[in-house]
Amino acid sequence: MSARDNHGTAPPWGDEFQVIGKRHRKVDGLAKATGQAVYTDDIALPGMLHAKTLRSPHAHARILSIDTTRAEALPGVHAVITGASMPIKYGVIPWTPDENALATDRVRFIGDEVAAVAAVDEDTANAAIELIDVEYEPLYSYTDPNESLERHDPAIHEGNKHGNVSKHVELEFGDVEGALDGADVVVENDFFFHGSTHTAIEPHCAVAQWSQDTSAEGLLTVWSSTQISHYVHRALARVLELPETRIRVIQPNLGGAFGGKSDPFSLEFCVAKLSMLTGRPVKMLWTREEIFYAHRGRHPMHMHYRSGATSDGKLVGSDAKILIDGGSYSSFGLVTTYYSGQLLTGPVDIPNYRFNSTRVFTNKPPCGPKRGHGSVQPRFAFEIQLDELACALDIDPIDFRRKNWQGEHTKTVNGQRITSNGFMTCLDEAERESQWKERRGKLADGRGLGVAGSMYISGTNYPIYPNDMPQAGIQIKVDRSGLVTIFTGGNDIGQGSNSVVAYLVAEELGVEVADVRVVAADTDLCPVDLGAYSSRVTFMVGNAAIDAARKLRKQVVESVAKHWEIAEAGIRMGGGVVLDLADAERTMGVREAFQLAEADHDTLGSTGSYNTPELGGDYRGGTIGASPAYSFTAHVAEVTVDRETGRITCDEVWVAHDCGRALNPMLVAGQMEGSVYMGVAEALLEEHDVNRFGLHSGPSLLDYRIPTTLDTPKINSLIVESVDPEGPYGAKEAGEGPLHSVIPAISNAVYDAVGIRLRHLPFTPAKVLRALAELESDQTVEQS
Amino acid sequence: MLRLPKFEVEKPTTVDETVALLSEKTGDVMIIAGGTDLMPNMKHELFTPKKLVSLAGVSALFGIREEAGALVIGAMTPLDQVANHPLVAERAPALAQAAGLVAGPQLRRMGTLGGNVMLDTRCQWYNQTYFWRKSLGFCLKKDGSACHVIEGGSKCVAAASNDTAPALMSLDAKLTFANADGQRELLLDDLWKSDGIFNKKVPPSDLLTEIRLPQREVKHLGAYGKLRDRGSIDFPLFGVAVRIDIDANDVVVDAEAVSVALQARPTRIRKFGESLVGTTLGSPEFEKGVQAAASLGHKQCRPMPNVPGDHEYRHAMVPVYLKRTILAAAAGAGPVHAV
Amino acid sequence: MRVLELKINGDRVEVAAPDHWTLLEVLRYRLGLTGSKQGCDKGDCGACTVLVDGKPELSCLKLAALSEGAEITTIEGLLPLHLQAGGTGPDPVQDAFDRCGALQCGFCQPGMMLSARALLNECHSPSQAEIKKALSGNLCRCTGYTQIIEAVELAIAERVGAKNS
């Protein structure tokens, strides 16, 4: 589907959906439940070698020499590679290619990849790594982003025009100074959002097999735990200097991603190169520690916000200055820098808005996209300011948001088109279910309720590399057996995208979900999809799936109508059966219908695609953050603060999320729950940082504390369906939006509970105790 | 995978056989009980013994029994049995609570009481991979020469982090060790030395066979308090076991508190009993005593930045956890734990 | 290297492995039983949980050489064992996890379901607090645990229902 044809939101057959909107098993659920599902590290190929990476022990250093002779001489070692083996730089954003598969001349953080070895087994590969002699010249290293802003010598990336600044964006919409001058209340504060990382439970892994075929280059197959096969495919071709036709990328079952498997990673290039050099399959499985170095997690942001409102409760403007700690490489940083400002302009209307965001390099593991990429941090600051304004004006914070709601089918101040917008219903639901009115302000001391809201994109019309081709494609094969096979380049990372396309196609073709098979994320077999990021899959791949299925449906209906000699409108399909609406006695199975169509139209198959309409503001960067539809969320959090220990317990969260339409409410709820869990963890427990030596402060699942069952609040998922005019049957996204506002909601709830404003994450008990002590001394001063 | 260094495994079935194997070549042989401490440490190359002697087949080391009024627990008894055994709950509530808060369910199933007593000390600069430690330049405890907790310090202050140790000490536990020369009994208090590198006076080649809790003359109450970030899995950031002896009228006749996860050895809080002795449980005097005992703990316990987390915060939590744990013991409740 | 005789999912298998290999490594890379997952390889996450004589243990910290003699159940064993016991289809725990949407990426779930299975074997109708405690050594990054707990409760409710009817 292109922007030009829209398939509408109505059920394809009659008044009611038959598959959509109901609870269904996932297409791969039982394969996962029984242990049959194959993940990358489950692959074992005959003669497979095992590879390991040598990493930099320095935070910043020049590589003077690398000597691999001792490693190569070790029995069992088959190949050793260094940066010289793959000197071409790459980067997920084509404008900022600053990464090498292995360091060529310089290392930029402790853990940066320097060399790789393939050997008969892991023990031998590990032993060989220790035999590689590298001479380094340590350089001054940066851990404080403020320093990177000021100091440019040494530059972390030599030749970067802006010293250690990775990206700077400054945009103003309206007249912020004028608006704030005219405000009755202005709040102004510093905020800090810390770093956190994804920790998908599956470690990154890649397997490569180079085989001979009729071409001179041979054929390279790479199985990888990636969430974006397409970019891995492109990056491999670039770095290995192979035509894309010589490379096949397959994503097996994926054990979680959350943005952490979006970039092309060193291990994919290394196994490919090592396989090509040795002529044997090669596997590399990173240890948990190595994944903390690979990182690409949430960017720490130092934020300064100033927002104002008039006494009647109207927000007049907001002004943001943001310093973004990017770590050592660009990754998605260009987009992050834009997102840090561009995605704030709803659901609350900001009539005048300005942001000034600067991303700098530091000698730390590189940051990238984590669930709610670039927009969770500013949302945190802004939603606390809304709470402060509401308090200052003595307006209920939910009402304050209602008063300032932007409306639906409108445009944001920065020129983004808003279609459906269910935020008001989200507020209503969260308010009602949490018994906000009855309970807020009336809870026992130490307990409180807080609210916050947010919006997020459902895909973006910025396709990372400029092109006019579809953003998502689908092929469908319909067989005389009655089986429907869908081929999709979409990456199912656990969110259930394979199931979603199966539901959509089953609905369109009137077949049972069980009779739909999905072949996914194999670049040889499936049409291109841009991958699982920016919450784009349901919206874009879903639309492409409807597009393809509708074409087939037309052929099938045509043939049945001809056979029965009735009008096409008199036919209904569903649950594997074709009905004549005028004659209840007359039915046939879809298998027979498919056979009629195959006889009429030849072998049945169709393609479908999706591309975004023209979107975005008319200024440089105006398309970054422009989405065909936005999801909306409201959170109410209930907390208990232990005044003696400073410990915050998040007891319960009500999350109301406008996902457009819940294609399978069970999967939507799962995404909402997972998002809330992850947000609460960021607020209260997790912190990804380096210590005074530039070393990761605890690269393990023991020291990086992700919540257990006992640390997760009760989560109430309230699904709101605004039915978006352009989404697949009206669907938008549910995987990232529901994370955002739970973090400020917790901060706001703590204020309600004990009167302290927490603006620096994470909310450790020590910080809470300090803030409580400050509050007490302030009050004593006031009283005296 | 995080590979283990190479070694061989011996599987003796009797104490004598075990002791013989252990005396072979000290340093290169280590005992493995549940392996839940040793395996991660070996994966981090903190220990690289050539031989592991497994106690899993030595049946004499398992089980909980009463013997002449004492409660005797075999060194190989899994922690989940210690936590759930009715005799332990009745006779040593602080121990049952502490054992029940060690790590997570699977690890309590695998980990043993003996292994917990003999646990290696822990430090944020030490419990890391070989790569990490090498990038740091190592530390005094293993492969290096400097301490990063106390800069310029010449002594390792890695923290004793075994949850059951304070509970056992509060109950005056005695340990039985066996080696080639025979058996000997040792008061748990006398096991420790204040050296984070190896905090025990008994050499690693000696086999702990059982832990004996002597019969107590008077009735006692007990509880364990544990500070940690999560409700499961994490090691203690601070732990404290409390024992309160009472007479028939609920008057405190003696009391003890033992802390852990602060320094290289678990330590008794000195003069702890004095604030509480003579008061009646629940009385205003008792409450005052509790406050006094809590501040005493605050003065004596000085957390260092050895284990992860803010050590000043850990210090601030000493009186809070101490107070809550005393109150829990007095109420017959506990453990004191955030979740 | 020694030849081990292991009892896995009701089978007696002989497998040669070096002494320094863990049970997880032998299961995954010697026996092809890749259903047991590895998320940390040092006891922190629970993905490698298997049942040893019916109780959950971490196979990444257990030496294969010390796993002889015990009945080991991996995720691959649940369905066949359920069939052998006269059931149909997957184990009720597996089925409930699927019906409740608990299987997102699925990577933590073999370990999670085995912890749940062990709980249900031990206790007829555990409370929600008991469920949470029993699963507190299995980290999941996708679900927020909500649908996992619902699934265990569903399996309990259906068992209780089946018994009552």
Ligand SMILES: Cc1cc2nc3c(=O)[nH]c(=O)nc-3n(C[C@H](O)[C@H](O)[C@H](O)COP(=O)(O)OP(=O)(O)OC[C@H]3O[C@@H](n4cnc5c(N)ncnc54)[C@H](O)[C@@H]3O)c2cc1C
């Ligand atoms: C993720 C994780 C979390 C943990 N959390 C906690 C926690 O919260 N609290 C806590 O206390 N522990 C914790 N532990 C550590 C460990 O699980 C327990 O301390 C357990 O009790 C250790 O017992 P084990 O039998 O497994 O010991 P092993 O690992 O087998 O042995 C530990 C040490 O004691 C020696 N040893 C063992 N048995 C004997 C004996 N009979 N005689 C002489 N020496 C012996 C061994 O040689 C070794 O040096 C945790 C471990 C992990 C992996």
Ligand code: SF4
């Ligand atoms: S206290 Fe920590 S850093 Fe210091 S020597 Fe001991 S283990 Fe090393």
Ligand code: FES
């Ligand atoms: S892999 Fe065994 S606990 Fe993580």
Ligand code: FES
């Ligand atoms: S389902 Fe993905 S980690 Fe649990």
